[in-house]
Amino acid sequence: MKLPTIGLEPDEVRRRLEEVHALDLDWRTGRTYAYVYDAGSDVEALGRDAYARFLFQNALDPTAFPSAMHLENDLVAIAAEHLGGGDETVGTFTSGGTESIMLAVKAARDHARAHRPGVTAPEMILPVTAHAAFHKAAEYLGVKVVLTPVDARTFKADVAAVAAAITEQTILIVGSAPSYPHGVIDPIADLGALAAAKGLLLHVDACVGGWLLPYYRRLGASVPDFDLSVPGVTSLSVDLHKYAFAPKGASIVLFRDAGLRRAAYFTCTDWAGYAVVNPAVQSSKSAGPVAAAWAVLHGVGDQGFEDLARRTLEGTRAFVEGVKAIPGLEVLGQPDFCLVAVASREVSVFHVADELNERGWYVQPQLSHPSTPASIHLCLGPKNSGHVERLLVALREAVEAARALPSGHIAQAVAAFAQAPGGLAAALPQVLEAAGLGSGELPKRLAPVNELLDALPAALRKELLTDFVGGLFTPRAAVTA
Numbered sequence: 517m518k519l520p521t522i523g524l525e526p527d528e529v530r531r532r533l534e535e536v537h538a539l540d541l542d543w544r545t546g547r548t549y550a551y552v553y554d555a556g557s558d559v560e561a562l563g564r565d566a567y568a569r570f571l572f573q574n575a576l577d578p579t580a581f582p583s584a585m586h587l588e589n590d591l592v593a594i595a596a597e598h599l600g601g602g603d604e605t606v607g608t609f610t611s612g613g614t615e616s617i618m619l620a621v622k623a624a625r626d627h628a629r630a631h632r633p634g635v636t637a638p639e640m641i642l643p644v645t646a647h648a649a650f651h652k653a654a655e656y657l658g659v660k661v662v663l664t665p666v667d668a669r670t671f672k673a674d675v676a677a678v679a680a681a682i683t684e685q686t687i688l689i690v691g692s693a694p695s696y697p698h699g700v701i702d703p704i705a706d707l708g709a710l711a712a713a714k715g716l717l718l719h720v721d722a723c724v725g726g727w728l729l730p731y732y733r734r735l736g737a738s739v740p741d742f743d744l745s746v747p748g749v750t751s752l753s754v755d756l757h758k759y760a761f762a763p764k765g766a767s768i769v770l771f772r773d774a775g776l777r778r779a780a781y782f783t784c785t786d787w788a789g790y791a792v793v794n795p796a797v798q799s800s801k802s803a804g805p806v807a808a809a810w811a812v813l814h815g816v817g818d819q820g821f822e823d824l825a826r827r828t829l830e831g832t833r834a835f836v837e838g839v840k841a842i843p844g845l846e847v848l849g850q851p852d853f854c855l856v857a858v859a860s861r862e863v864s865v866f867h868v869a870d871e872l873n874e875r876g877w878y879v880q881p882q883l884s885h886p887s888t889p890a891s892i893h894l895c896l897g898p899k900n901s902g903h904v905e906r907l908l909v910a911l912r913e914a915v916e917a918a919r920a921l922p923s924g925h926i927a928q929a930v931a932a933f934a935q936a937p938g939g940l941a942a943a944l945p946q947v948l949e950a951a952g953l954g955s956g957e958l959p960k961r962l963a964p965v966n967e968l969l970d971a972l973p974a975a976l977r978k979e980l981l982t983d984f985v986g987g988l989f990t991p992r993a994a995v996t997a
């Protein structure tokens with residue numbers, strides 16, 4: 517593919533981009549329960565204007581662009597106050613939960629390097645519900661993951677199992693507030709007591725819930741202690757681009773003190789160019805996200821967030837009650853926040869997700885794992901909460917429609933192929949054929965794909981997904997013309 521020899525007219529550039537934009541989920545309808553955290557058009561406008569104004573400022577260098585540093589300092593101070601920080605609390609603005617988590621893990625690793633010479637092969641203890649970002653950080657940073665189970669009914673971290681997993685090499689314990697898969701808060705106070713007793717660091721992943729949970733508590737919801745005020749908690753991540761409703765590219769990682777945060781920094785003076793001091797992973801970066809997050813937080817304000825939290829809380833309660841009244845469905849655990857996982861012993865939840873999609877609703881399928889059945893996952897929010905009654909009607913219909921659809925045959929095919937000489941890996945083309953994926957194209961209905969992935973052993977699932985996404989990101993004919 518080549519560039520146009522003569523640049524396109526701006527209108528034509530816009531037209532083509534609109535064409536591509538139309539391929540995406542239409543999340544402004546309030547019928548999307550994943551990926552975008554929508555507080556309505558006024559909040560969107562706040563973020564959009566500030567983002568555009570600061571788009572080209574480079575937050576790399578605070579001496580050249582002090583604006584980004586000042587905005588960041590404000591946000592960190594506000595987040596620290598909001599989340600139980602003290603006089604010593606410091607933080608860093610990052611591009612998202614993954615980057616915040618990466619920094620928390622790097623801080624733990626390099627803190628151990630500096631203070632615990634006996635640690636030669638660092639380990640981090642993760643309840644199985646901890647976000648995949650910790651696995652990614654572990655892979656990138658050379659830290660071994662030690663997984664611990666969660667309670668089979670509540671899906672909360674099992675503190676005794678965490679205690680039993682501690683070794684001389686442990687550098688970090690992780691708890692979630694809440695975890696993404698089931699929206700439940702781990703027993704952070706108990707994990708904190710354990711970490712403090714053992715002299716270990718404890719990171720609380722409050723990426724998804726940290727911003728609104730204090731408002732939930734103010735509204736009378738029961739919210740277990742989870743923030744930096746809990747003894748033993750040494751760092752905490754909170755994403756502003758989730759339930760603080762800032763545009764993407766906004767998260768904060770807080771550290772108990774500057775000494776710990778220092779271990780997350782990267783400084784390089786060993787090359788021929790400018791001195792590099794990066795508090796976060798990114799180096800050159802737009803000041804757009806920090807300005808947009810500042811604008812949203814200040815434009816919405818404390819009362820505004822309380823109102824957004826109230827709408828979210830009420831919508832979630834109505835949804836959970838409504839699901840309980842639909843035969844064949846069950847809510848997994850007791851969500852402490854507005855993330856809800858719905859499973860079924862009677863129908864394929866993957867068909868339910870497709871059927872909802874057919875009716876214009878978007879929910880996220882979650883594959884099964886030894887710790888949890890497969891489910892559909894919903895992130896409710898202030899805007900889509902208002903659509904809950906209609907969603908429940910659609911969900912009831914979707915379950916009935918799913919009952920009539922075939923399921924289980926792909927899992928049977930996978931089991932049969934697993935017995936064949938060479939095992940499943942050798943039979944992969946036939947397995948893909950059985951799931952309707954023989955052509956390499958992604959079908960509109962994803963239940964067969966999800967059923968296939970669900971039936972595969974974890975290692976093969978990983979291989980298949982990696983190759984599949986590699987295939988998606990392959991140059992082909994121009995997307996617009």
Ligand SMILES: Cc1ncc(COP(=O)(O)O)c(C=O)c1O
Pocket residue numbers: 611612613614615647649692694695696721722723724755
């Ligand atoms: C609990 C939790 N932690 C971390 C992340 C990763 O955040 P991001 O996608 O912003 O990198 C998420 C994302 O949903 C999350 O829910």
